[in-house]
Amino acid sequence: MKFKTMLSFFFIIFSLPLFAQSGITKEIKEEKRGDLKIIRTQYINSETNQIDFQAEEIYDKNGLHLETRMLDKEGNLKESKYEGNAIMKMEYDLNGNMIKKKFLDSENNLVNGIEGYAIIENVYNDQGQLTTINTYDQNEVLVNHVGYGYSTIKIDYFENGQKVRRTFFNVEGNIVEIGFCYCAFIEFIYDQNSKLISTKYFDKKENLLRETKSKNK
Numbered sequence: 443m444k445f446k447t448m449l450s451f452f453f454i455i456f457s458l459p460l461f462a463q464s465g466i467t468k469e470i471k472e473e474k475r476g477d478l479k480i481i482r483t484q485y486i487n488s489e490t491n492q493i494d495f496q497a498e499e500i501y502d503k504n505g506l507h508l509e510t511r512m513l514d515k516e517g518n519l520k521e522s523k524y525e526g527n528a529i530m531k532m533e534y535d536l537n538g539n540m541i542k543k544k545f546l547d548s549e550n551n552l553v554n555g556i557e558g559y560a561i562i563e564n565v566y567n568d569q570g571q572l573t574t575i576n577t578y579d580q581n582e583v584l585v586n587h588v589g590y591g592y593s594t595i596k597i598d599y600f601e602n603g604q605k606v607r608r609t610f611f612n613v614e615g616n617i618v619e620i621g622f623c624y625c626a627f628i629e630f631i632y633d634q635n636s637k638l639i640s641t642k643y644f645d646k647k648e649n650l651l652r653e654t655k656s657k658n659k
Contacts (some may be wrong), residue, residue: 465489467544477503494519506534519548525555539566552580558588571605573597584613590621605630625651 469484479501485494496513509622510530514520518526527545535541542563547553552560561582565574574593579585586593600606608628612618619626626646633639643651 466494479503479505480510506532506536506538508532521547521553527553527555527560535566537570539572540571541562541566552582554580554595557590559585569603571597571599571603574597586612587620591618592620598656602636603638606631619646 461638465488467486467488468476469481469486470482470645473482481499481501482551483497483499483513483533486492487494493515493645495515496512496517496646497509498513498516500509500510500511502568509532512520512522512528521528523639525545526547529546529550530544533542533544541564545555545560545601546554551609554578558579559577560580562579563574563576564572566574567573573596577585577587577593584593591614594611596609596611597605598609601632608616610620610626617626622647627644627648629642629644630638631642638656640656641654643653645651
């Protein structure tokens with residue numbers, strides 16, 4: 443089965459310069475190159491009416507996002523001053539699950555971003571459920587997120603396929619409390635109709651830190 447990867451805050455998305463930057467507008471163009479769809483976004487300085495920089499997204503015939511490229515105003519590859527990479531490249535399995543996201547410089551070499559990793563790896567079970575997320579540096583060595591302290595997320599499910607828990611580990615394989623939620627475990631609570639009703643956050647001793655009620659009725 444095709445599983446759409448939804449990582450929210452866990453996947454650090456390729457960072458484009460700010461859309462809302464003062465004096466910058468954007469223009470989006472779409473074209474076909476064989477079986478590929480190309481979407482190019484041009485960021486235009488409203489004072490000079492000249493292109494400041496560009497971003498190019500490449501999709502295959504099935505709509506899978508294969509690559510994002512940062513470009514200068516002439517259309518040449520250019521490293522992002524925010525992330526340090528010029529290219530974000532995705533790999534998929536035969537079921538359309540994203541299995542790797544790689545960050546590369548303009549010469550196609552792996553490069554660590556501001557959070558210290560160059561590769562995100564997704565691992566799935568036989569049901570197509572995302573069970574593990576690992577991060578690796580430019581030498582393809584497992585590495586902790588800078589500022590967050592984890593290298594691996596493990597995701598557990600009920601037999602009915604509902605996500606029940608996320609657990610965070612460092613490169614030594616120890617459970618850690620991470621920066622953005624100050625928690626080591628996140629649990630998902632459902633009602634008898636399988637609707638998410640709350641999310642609970644625990645420290646590494648499994649003490650409850652807080653609970654967030656779902657707004658979905």
